[in-house]
Amino acid sequence: MCNPFVNVFNLADDNAYQRWQISRETCSHPSIEQLLVEVADPFRLKNSEKQAILARCSRYNMAIYWLRGFSQQPKTLVSALGRQLGLQHLDANLSADEDKITSLQVIQQQPGHQYIPYTNKALSWHTDGYYNKPDRQINAIIMHCVSAAAEGGVNHLLDHEQVYRYLRDENPAYIKALMHPQAMTIPANEDSGRLIRAAQSGPVFSLHKPGGRLHMRFSARKRNIIWRDDAVTIKAVKRINVLLDDTSHSVKIALKSGQGIICNNVLHNRSVFYDSDTHVRLMYRARYYDRIT
Numbered sequence: 001m002c003n004p005f006v007n008v009f010n011l012a013d014d015n016a017y018q019r020w021q022i023s024r025e026t027c028s029h030p031s032i033e034q035l036l037v038e039v040a041d042p043f044r045l046k047n048s049e050k051q052a053i054l055a056r057c058s059r060y061n062m063a064i065y066w067l068r069g070f071s072q073q074p075k076t077l078v079s080a081l082g083r084q085l086g087l088q089h090l091d092a093n094l095s096a097d098e099d100k101i102t103s104l105q106v107i108q109q110q111p112g113h114q115y116i117p118y119t120n121k122a123l124s125w126h127t128d129g130y131y132n133k134p135d136r137q138i139n140a141i142i143m144h145c146v147s148a149a150a151e152g153g154v155n156h157l158l159d160h161e162q163v164y165r166y167l168r169d170e171n172p173a174y175i176k177a178l179m180h181p182q183a184m185t186i187p188a189n190e191d192s193g194r195l196i197r198a199a200q201s202g203p204v205f206s207l208h209k210p211g212g213r214l215h216m217r218f219s220a221r222k223r224n225i226i227w228r229d230d231a232v233t234i235k236a237v238k239r240i241n242v243l244l245d246d247t248s249h250s251v252k253i254a255l256k257s258g259q260g261i262i263c264n265n266v267l268h269n270r271s272v273f274y275d276s277d278t279h280v281r282l283m284y285r286a287r288y289y290d291r292i293t
């Protein structure tokens, strides 16, 4: 069977892109209901549940699952879900636990550098692992909500292929600039003179593999991002930020206990949140080098 995505993201092949555009018209702005899949047992996905998740990831690059009625939430459910969806290769980031799955919660006394994901502060728009080396790009994420905060902690999600569409339709030169291998540089991460991570340059948009689906590296942070000194690149980044500020393009979700997001590393953010004695936000997050196909 031919790959329907061959050349879709190639600027030289406008026909393939236009055909894809037509097929994607009905895929814009999914509702929570369109993304939601109820799962009875995360350790033993029914074929219908698996196909429902895969179909949503193919169409929208994301799905939301809900373990309604499944009372236990051991951490192993995340890797079990991933395995059944073809996700095998976990990224071991600096703060991941031994099983390479991160417990995201407020840590009052972080040793050394204060990482915002482990505070209750808002997280600006980004894709995960934008500072990773090219051979360690994060292509898929599972984020499972064990317990929600008393207030806040809302996520917005936006399919990065939609962002590509908006930009290419407005000016294909934006895409060319954002595919440049030096488009975005993350300075080295140093702590008290100790090098934790070397500086990392790379494109914003790239292909998962030749002829494959789109990958995006991005952070809306104003600090610690060096954009290529080129007028088109600077303008393209501004356009992305305008799109992200308009929440009519994105999906808004406040995950409840037992719900989770499975996605091909779409753009996302997080609002500020407040825990109480009885409602403490805890998320399990797995990041994969594999893509959900």
Ligand SMILES: [Fe+2]
Pocket: 126, 127, 128, 268
């Ligand atoms: Fe993230």
